[in-house]
Amino acid sequence: MIRWSVVLPVFNEAGFLPRTLGSLVAQTDRPRLIIVDNASTDDGIAAARRQLAEADTDVLFLSEATPGQVHALRRGIAAVETPLVAICDADTWYPPHYLAHAGRLFDGHGAGCVALGAHLRPEGAGAFHRAAARFHRLTAARAMPRQNHTSGAAQCFRTASLHAAGGYDPAIWPYVLKDHELMHRVLRHGFQKYDADLWCISSGRRRDRRGVRWTLAERLTYHLTPFDAKDAFFRRLGQRFEARGQRDTVLRQRAWENPAPEATA
DSSP: OOOEEEEEEESSOTTTHHHHHHHHHTOSSOOEEEEEEOSOOSSHHHHHHHHHHTSOOEEEEEEOOSSSHHHHHHHHHHTOOSSEEEEOOTTEEOOTTHHHHHHHHHHHHOTTEEEEEEEEEETTOOHHHHHHHHHHHHHHHHHOTTSOOSOGGGEEEEHHHHHHTTOSOTTTOOBSOHHHHHHHHHTTSSEEEEEEEEEEEEOGGGGOOGGGOOOHHHHHHHHHSOGGGHHHHHHHHHHHHHHHTOBGGGGGSOSSOOOOOOSOO
16 A cells, blocks of 8 residues: 655756656655646656656656646645655655655654654765754754744645645745745644654755745744744735745746756765
8 A cells, every 4th residue: 555645846857857756766665656747848747757657656647737836736735645745846855765764753653743844955965064954953843843944845744634734725825935834734733743864855956045035034033923823924924925026936937057967866
């Protein structure tokens, strides 16, 4: 029985997608892959079909013509039928134990654990920087357990809780930082956990975060606002993002070039 689904939104990721798919196919706990083409104009999806045709994996290809990752994620999550779901990104690579370890964490913490957050290891980082990134995320998660401390590329959920929270929905939150807003809604249904051995590798292009900016004051307010007051915080933040043009579609405006990464994770 397949326990996991992986929802993977894709927009013009021909340079990165093969490595990501390779890492997901290599999972020791094999998932069902749900790949959502968000109106790509390159040959990445065609290449993915060829790559996965040669692999022994369960895959569903979907299309979402409305631009924006939030639309693609909504489409993909609606197709999830497994009890657990991982949200992944096409420029992020996952160690073979990623889903199996996340499953053990869900089992060990019981039904009240509705979400897991992995920490991102920056691509090419040395041992010191990897340890520092891990320490930062785990310390923040222990100090502020009812907040999000990772990227949407590194979140896992109990499917029932994700659906109960409304999932990704452009009618609720069409802006950047949607992983933070979604996790707030999910945590109404239980608690989340982080773990030192739950990690993935983010591509170097994630250092360019100009489209996903929030001010220092906004970030501090997020951390200092009590959980029960976060709804009002996100309403105000949404108004500010709307005024600054920070809808989710800004993620399609890329300042980097897409060189093909190395083939091995």
